[in-house]
Amino acid sequence: MKYLTEFRNGEIAQRMAAEIRSVTTRPWKIMEVCGGQTHSIIKNGIDQMLPSGPEASVEMVHGPGCPVCVTPLELIDKALAIASQPGVIFCSFGDMLRVPGTDADLFQIKGRGGDVRVVYSPLDAVELAQKNPDRQVVFFGVGFETTAPANAMSVHLAKRRGLKNFSLLVSHVLVPPAIDAILSAPGNQIDGFLAAGHVCSVMGYWEYPPLAEKFGKPIVVTGFEPLDLLDGIRRTVLQLEQGRHEVENAYERMVTFDGNRPAQKLLSEVFEVCDRAWRGIGVIPQSGWRLNAEYRDFDAEHRFQITGIHTEESPLCKAGDVLRGVLKPAQCPAFGKECSPRHPLGATMVSSEGACAAYYNYGRFISTEELAQAGKS
Amino acid sequence: MCLAIPGRVDEILIEDDLRIGRVNFGGVLKRVCLDYVPEIQVGDYAVVHVGFAISILDAETAEKTLEIFRQMGALDEELATEEEAFRRAAQAPQSACPDGSCSVDAESGASPAPTTDAAR
Numbered sequence: 001m002k003y004l005t006e007f008r009n010g011e012i013a014q015r016m017a018a019e020i021r022s023v024t025t026r027p028w029k030i031m032e033v034c035g036g037q038t039h040s041i042i043k044n045g046i047d048q049m050l051p052s053g054p055e056a057s058v059e060m061v062h063g064p065g066c067p068v069c070v071t072p073l074e075l076i077d078k079a080l081a082i083a084s085q086p087g088v089i090f091c092s093f094g095d096m097l098r099v100p101g102t103d104a105d106l107f108q109i110k111g112r113g114g115d116v117r118v119v120y121s122p123l124d125a126v127e128l129a130q131k132n133p134d135r136q137v138v139f140f141g142v143g144f145e146t147t148a149p150a151n152a153m154s155v156h157l158a159k160r161r162g163l164k165n166f167s168l169l170v171s172h173v174l175v176p177p178a179i180d181a182i183l184s185a186p187g188n189q190i191d192g193f194l195a196a197g198h199v200c201s202v203m204g205y206w207e208y209p210p211l212a213e214k215f216g217k218p219i220v221v222t223g224f225e226p227l228d229l230l231d232g233i234r235r236t237v238l239q240l241e242q243g244r245h246e247v248e249n250a251y252e253r254m255v256t257f258d259g260n261r262p263a264q265k266l267l268s269e270v271f272e273v274c275d276r277a278w279r280g281i282g283v284i285p286q287s288g289w290r291l292n293a294e295y296r297d298f299d300a301e302h303r304f305q306i307t308g309i310h311t312e313e314s315p316l317c318k319a320g321d322v323l324r325g326v327l328k329p330a331q332c333p334a335f336g337k338e339c340s341p342r343h344p345l346g347a348t349m350v351s352s353e354g355a356c357a358a359y360y361n362y363g364r365f366i367s368t369e370e371l372a373q374a375g376k377s
Numbered sequence: 378m379c380l381a382i383p384g385r386v387d388e389i390l391i392e393d394d395l396r397i398g399r400v401n402f403g404g405v406l407k408r409v410c411l412d413y414v415p416e417i418q419v420g421d422y423a424v425v426h427v428g429f430a431i432s433i434l435d436a437e438t439a440e441k442t443l444e445i446f447r448q449m450g451a452l453d454e455e456l457a458t459e460e461e462a463f464r465r466a467a468q469a470p471q472s473a474c475p476d477g478s479c480s481v482d483a484e485s486g487a488s489p490a491p492t493t494d495a496a497r
Binding site: 036040093094097098107110117118119120121122123124146147149150153157160161198201202224225253254260262263266 | 380381393394395407408409410412413414415424426427428429431432434435438442445449454456457458459462463465466467
């Protein structure tokens with residue numbers, strides 16, 4: 001933890017925090033979209049370094065950018081059903097192993113005899129398919145734009161190499177339509193956005209100026225390290241205070257305006273935009289990617305035709321309100337009681353990148369507002 | 378999930394139809410597909426996500442970023458082997474932290490679990 005103390009006491013962090021405090025004249029709400037950023041903000045206490053007065057404050061609102069969290073329960077259940085089938089090798093990244101479906105998780109399916117493998121890269125799954133021609137190899141392709149080029153290449157390769165036993169169970173989600181949906185929602189209170197740095201290293205940030213213009217909100221491309229986050233917040237607040245709403249790149253060492261063009265080219269060859277259900281939020285139009293007609297044969301949902309899935313979400317769960325930034329995790333009546341990382345009721349407690357889990361893991365059992373109130377009385 | 382980590386390309390091989398780099402992440406070697414950064418050469422630093430290089434970084438920035446990610450504990454999670462991933466899953470009912478720090482904090486007692494949960 002020495003490193004974190006060094007960060008918070010460091011001269012640059014203190015100077016940035018002081019600048020934010022000195023320029024802030026009104027209450028602002030800024031949303032970080034990415035779950036990795038949420039985790040870093042809560043872990044490093046960055047939100048607690050920001051002004052919190054009644055007239056001038058900067059509040060961080062945690063967005064829906066945890067791909068594990070927003071993957072629909074129905075798709076998790078489909079994954080479990082496919083992984084349970086004899087003759088299937090089901091490959092996933094490690095972070096999906098413990099995501100609970102309606103009745104089990106992938107780790108338990110392995111315990112019951114399912115052949116579940118964790119791979120470092122989707123390419124490993126393609127190689128497994130080549131080495132096991134008598135088995136069906138399925139890769140669970142979940143993620144935002146950062147992960148999509150890897151998944152796109154895996155099916156592209158499988159097709160190029162003529163593999164008939166490889167398929168992708170795919171649920172890709174996209175950041176810009178989510179920002180559009182959040183800002184279009186009635187009663188939206190978000191004043192500005194931190195755009196996710198590594199999403200933008202793939203996609204660039206050419207998709208964001210129309211959003212900043214349409215809604216009159218600043219969007220700042222921001223990294224994951226504590227100083228990057230503080231700088232992204234500082235630049236957003238400066239824009240807000242000066243009445244600007246531009247797209248700014250605070251992560252220049254990793255992100256260019258264009259992004260990775262070869263990756264974007266393959267993405268457009270393999271995927272097509274589709275409506276996508278986000279767990280806890282519902283369907284957002286044109287917010288995901290699915291395999292296009294050329295690659296339909298490699299779609300695991302098409303190949304396995306799983307039916308009869310009946311999912312049930314907990315009525316106590318307020319994940320949708322948390323994901324839209326209406327509710328702070330600790331304000332949910334079930335938080336830390338019926339709902340915890342051991343017994344997650346919904347999306348945002350499922351993965352440690354989820355806002356509820358981040359609050360739980362770092363001991364944020366009451367909100368910063370309540371903390372401030374308690375300090376005054 | 379979306380963390381990308383810089384590593385040095387130690388060697389470049391052509392495997393079937395792919396350009397594969399042997400990439401060194403502070404001592405951990407991984408096979409990485411280089412097809413999205415066709416201009417990359419041996420000695421360059423690639424920014425890598427799930428086995429794919431997505432951009433190139435200058436050496437100084439890359440080493441600094443790698444060191445910060447290492448201190449944050451982010452490398453353990455991203456570069457975990459299959460055995461490590463299953464061991465972690467067996468211990469943690471929840472999916473692992475993006476930087477592996479939750480389990481460390483839980484062990485050191487820095488993040489107390491509420492009694493309601495411990496009682497279950």
